[in-house]
Amino acid sequence: MEQGDRLDLLMQRARNGDAAAYRQFLSLAATRLRSALARKIGNDGELEDLVQEALIAIHQKRHTLDPGRPVAPWLHAIARYKLIDHWRKRGRSPVLHEDADLAVAEDEFATLDIDALLAELPQAQAEAIRLTQIEGLTGSEASERVGIGLSAMKLRVHRGMLRLKELVAEDEK
Amino acid sequence: MSNTDDLIANFAAQGAEPPPHVLRRFVLPLIAVSAISAAFWLLLLGEPFTAAERYGPLPMIAKWGFSLPLVFGSAYALLAMGKPGQAVQGRLLFLAIPFAAAAALLVVDLSNGGGGFPGETWDRCLLAMGTFGPLCFAGAIVATRWLAPTELRKAGAVAGIFGGSVAMSAYAPFCPELGMAFMTTFYILPILIMAGIGWLAGPKLLRW
Numbered sequence: 001m002e003q004g005d006r007l008d009l010l011m012q013r014a015r016n017g018d019a020a021a022y023r024q025f026l027s028l029a030a031t032r033l034r035s036a037l038a039r040k041i042g043n044d045g046e047l048e049d050l051v052q053e054a055l056i057a058i059h060q061k062r063h064t065l066d067p068g069r070p071v072a073p074w075l076h077a078i079a080r081y082k083l084i085d086h087w088r089k090r091g092r093s094p095v096l097h098e099d100a101d102l103a104v105a106e107d108e109f110a111t112l113d114i115d116a117l118l119a120e121l122p123q124a125q126a127e128a129i130r131l132t133q134i135e136g137l138t139g140s141e142a143s144e145r146v147g148i149g150l151s152a153m154k155l156r157v158h159r160g161m162l163r164l165k166e167l168v169a170e171d172e173k
Numbered sequence: 174m175s176n177t178d179d180l181i182a183n184f185a186a187q188g189a190e191p192p193p194h195v196l197r198r199f200v201l202p203l204i205a206v207s208a209i210s211a212a213f214w215l216l217l218l219g220e221p222f223t224a225a226e227r228y229g230p231l232p233m234i235a236k237w238g239f240s241l242p243l244v245f246g247s248a249y250a251l252l253a254m255g256k257p258g259q260a261v262q263g264r265l266l267f268l269a270i271p272f273a274a275a276a277a278l279l280v281v282d283l284s285n286g287g288g289g290f291p292g293e294t295w296d297r298c299l300l301a302m303g304t305f306g307p308l309c310f311a312g313a314i315v316a317t318r319w320l321a322p323t324e325l326r327k328a329g330a331v332a333g334i335f336g337g338s339v340a341m342s343a344y345a346p347f348c349p350e351l352g353m354a355f356m357t358t359f360y361i362l363p364i365l366i367m368a369g370i371g372w373l374a375g376p377k378l379l380r381w
Contacts, residue, residue, distance in 0.1 A: 011189065014188075014189035015189050015190060015191075017188065017190065019185050019186065019188060020185075021189075022184070022185045022188060022189040023181060023182065023185035025189070026181040026184055026185060027181055030177055030181065048175075048176070048177060051177060052176065052177055052180055055177070055180055055181065055184070056180070057321070057381070059184040059187070061257075061320070061321040061381070062189060062191055063191035063192055063195045064255060064256045064257060064320050064321045065191075065256070066256065069258075073257075073258030074256070074257050074258040075258075076258065077257030077258035077323050078257045078258075078321065078323070080323070081257065081321075081323040085380070
């Protein structure tokens with residue numbers, strides 16, 4: 001099961017009053033946030049502050065997650081906002097140049113069965129999308145892991161996303 | 174146990190159930206400023222729509238046809254913009270439609286000779302936009318702060334459009350002026366100025 005699905009499941013149980021599930025949800029969210037944010041700011045003393053800021057925001061703004069909506073896009077949007085705020089406070093550019101080419105609308109495929117859709121793509125494209133859009137790796141990190149160039153990785157993501165859109169459109173007909 | 178673990182334990186004890194009346198807390202400030210604006214002009218100027226007796230319903234249809242889609246469209250866009258991770262492009266594009274339609278009508282009106290500019294009550298219109306625009310903008314800011322906007326400049330600009338378009342919608346039934354030049358100068362331009370103010374002030378006013 002993907003972590004995104006697990007977050008959804010835990011949040012659903014938490015909203016039904018299961019405090020242990022909410023604790024698990026927050027712990028898993030913290031782990032994912034720590035991993036994603038460490039790639040942006042390094043693993044220094046500020047990382048844990050930023051993780052905590054994001055957790056506070058997640059808890060205080062939990063009413064902005066509509067019931068039934070997937071948690072991952074919401075979680076990452078909050079983390080991105082807190083990261084940009086962190087950079088802004090320190091006078092650094094918030095622009096994620098490398099990520100910009102790989103960005104997609106968070107909500108675009110939010111309600112779909114991503115695994116089923118990815119299974120219909122060529123393996124290389126599915127892997128590229130899984131690494132950059134689900135695991136949250138940067139283009140460089142994903143290309144390094146697969147052992148190809150950054151441009152090739154971007155191309156795989158781009159072609160894969162186009163194919164996914166076609167598949168979604170076919171499903172809707 | 175680390176600070177993060179403490180934090181998680183603390184939040185877990187509070188529970189994940191969202192606070193009650195989420196939508197109501199967003200909508201109430203918007204309704205409040207709209208009601209205050211409408212009530213003010215009703216109490217000050219009395220019967221609305223009197224100009225329709227002389228000019229027919231078209232001028233009023235043009236004014237509300239422009240402003241009401243902006244009121245509801247901007248509120249709807251703010252609601253989405255306040256929910257991290259939600260797609261908002263479609264809702265923002267919708268807001269461009271009234272402006273595009275007004276621009277087309279302005280061209281047609283000017284090519285037919287225009288007229289009705291600046292009118293006899295332009296100062297009252299400007300006063301309405303200058304006072305109630307900021308008030309309604311403030312209402313939109315309060316409503317949006319309850320949520321969690323992540324693009325603060327865009328959300329500020331949309332809050333500005335809401336403020337200006339509510340001010341226009343509230344005063345328009347009492348406005349006897351005609352012509353697109355008047356509407357552009359004394360309604361649309363102030364709305365765009367409010368959007369600009371929102372764009373500039375959004376990062377300060379909406380930060381969370």
